[in-house]
Amino acid sequence: MTSKLLIKDKDIVVPGEDLAQGMDFLPSAGSYRDGDAIVSQLMGMVRVDGKVIKIIPLTGTYIPKRNDTIVGQISDLTYSAWSIKTFSAYQAMMSMKEATSEYIEKGADLTKLYDIGDYIVIKITNVTSQKLIDVTMKGPGLRKLREGRIVKVNSNKVPRIIGKQGSMVGIVKQYTNTQITVGQNGIVWIYGEDAKMENLAEKTIRKIEAEAHTSGLTDKIEAWLKKEVAQ
Amino acid sequence: MSYTKRNDGRKFDEIRPIEAEAGVIKSADGSARFKIGKTVAFATVRGPREMFPRFMKNPKRGVLRVHYQMMPFSGVGDRIRPGPNRRAKEISMVTANAFSEVIDLESYPNSVIDVFIDIPQADAGTRCAGISAAAIALADAGIPMKEMIGSVAVGKVGDKLAVDLDYSEEAYEGGAADIPVAITSRTKKVSLLQMDGDVTREELNELLEKAKVSCAQINDIQKKALKDKYEVKK
Numbered sequence: 001m002t003s004k005l006l007i008k009d010k011d012i013v014v015p016g017e018d019l020a021q022g023m024d025f026l027p028s029a030g031s032y033r034d035g036d037a038i039v040s041q042l043m044g045m046v047r048v049d050g051k052v053i054k055i056i057p058l059t060g061t062y063i064p065k066r067n068d069t070i071v072g073q074i075s076d077l078t079y080s081a082w083s084i085k086t087f088s089a090y091q092a093m094m095s096m097k098e099a100t101s102e103y104i105e106k107g108a109d110l111t112k113l114y115d116i117g118d119y120i121v122i123k124i125t126n127v128t129s130q131k132l133i134d135v136t137m138k139g140p141g142l143r144k145l146r147e148g149r150i151v152k153v154n155s156n157k158v159p160r161i162i163g164k165q166g167s168m169v170g171i172v173k174q175y176t177n178t179q180i181t182v183g184q185n186g187i188v189w190i191y192g193e194d195a196k197m198e199n200l201a202e203k204t205i206r207k208i209e210a211e212a213h214t215s216g217l218t219d220k221i222e223a224w225l226k227k228e229v230a231q
Numbered sequence: 232m233s234y235t236k237r238n239d240g241r242k243f244d245e246i247r248p249i250e251a252e253a254g255v256i257k258s259a260d261g262s263a264r265f266k267i268g269k270t271v272a273f274a275t276v277r278g279p280r281e282m283f284p285r286f287m288k289n290p291k292r293g294v295l296r297v298h299y300q301m302m303p304f305s306g307v308g309d310r311i312r313p314g315p316n317r318r319a320k321e322i323s324m325v326t327a328n329a330f331s332e333v334i335d336l337e338s339y340p341n342s343v344i345d346v347f348i349d350i351p352q353a354d355a356g357t358r359c360a361g362i363s364a365a366a367i368a369l370a371d372a373g374i375p376m377k378e379m380i381g382s383v384a385v386g387k388v389g390d391k392l393a394v395d396l397d398y399s400e401e402a403y404e405g406g407a408a409d410i411p412v413a414i415t416s417r418t419k420k421v422s423l424l425q426m427d428g429d430v431t432r433e434e435l436n437e438l439l440e441k442a443k444v445s446c447a448q449i450n451d452i453q454k455k456a457l458k459d460k461y462e463v464k465k
Contacts, residue, residue: 014457015370016378016417043370058461060373089279089342130290130340
């Protein structure tokens with residue numbers, strides 16, 4: 001029997017749609033095999049890479065993954081660890097050892113380091129099958145966020161906001177003269193000396209999020225920013 | 232007096248006109264509006280999110296929690312008392328069960344997916360409209376599902392077999408049977424089957440075949456609603 005692709009690359013599909021017929025294709029993320037057919041399991045965009053068919057989700061909440069750098073918020077304190085809100089279905093735990101290389105005296109007040117409500121940049125070191133999340137703050141760029149603002153975006157749009165090797169966010173930083181940290185969980189931190197520029201940076205992030213599907217976006221955003229900054 | 236033609240002039244195997252739209256509630260993770268005739272259902276999905284109360288957590292799989300509710304003004308008669316009642320709880324349970332076959336909850340252990348189904352306007356078939364709306368909303372929320380689910384009520388009005396009964400038919404004086412059915416889009420499995428009234432075995436088989444045809448029509452509308460939301464942006 002000959003194998004046949006039933007959709008085109010970059011098509012939008014809904015769950016339960018047949019993507020391909022025959023054994024020559026392989027299901028990957030977001031699709032599954034049922035007998036001869038490969039069927040989509042997610043609302044998303046199809047990518048056909050040779051024989052492998054996968055679905056890129058266009059929607060959905062953040063699922064914690066190992067090695068992701070995210071922005072979290074301290075939600076609780078225990079004797080020796082911080083409990084962190086990750087803006088997903090699961091809480092993360094950070095032990096004292098992972099929080100800082102400084103010496104912490106026994107019985108010290110942990111709120112002095114990170115208090116409830118503080119936003120921090122953290123890296124996920126492990127996610128168990130039960131979705132228990134271990135995080136660390138030891139690493140470059142991992143820190144407590146003191147000033148600035150927090151913007152929440154769709155976590156599926158984060159790769160677009162960052163751009164290839166950080167090109168997109170680099171442009172925004174450059175034109176608005178702000179500091180920006182984009183967490184994989186869709187939490188974006190923006191800080192600028194000039195409040196107006198901070199506003200513009202937020203507006204730009206929102207614009208990128210809304211137009212994430214269009215091609216040639218980096219150039220478009222750069223032209224738009226140039227115009228906005230000139231005003 | 233026998234029931235020879237339908238009150239609204241439809242054919243006996245014709246469903247009421249449908250409107251469907253995805254992403255109507257912006258603050259939700261996924262949402263949908265589904266209108267079939269005069270029955271309107273809104274479905275809102277929030278999650279997967281942290282399960283509260285904690286003792287309801289399931290470490291092996293996520294939990295799908297459905298909250299069905301008819302709004303106080305949705306009926307034609309008296310005000311409907313809001314909040315969960317016996318009927319709403321039952322419908323919530325059968326809706327959750329209808330989705331248990333297709334939805335992949337194993338990827339979300341210890342979490343909960345909340346589905347809120349609200350009926351602002353009712354003219355029979357609300358649980359079916361709710362299920363059809365919830366399927367769109369769940370796909371819109373990016374929840375992995377093996378396939379979609381469409382749902383419709385079939386039944387018998389007087390001695391005629393009919394599809395998608397409205398309230399006047401459900402309350403027909405000469406006796407009516409009301410059979411809500413939900414059918415999956417791809418493998419055509421029945422994931423909800425309830426019955427109120429009397430039909431023979433042969434009639435039930437015939438009705439299920441009719442339901443399959445109608446559910447396929449609903450699936451097409453669901454698919455279009457979802458693609459409209461995402462493809463316009465392309």
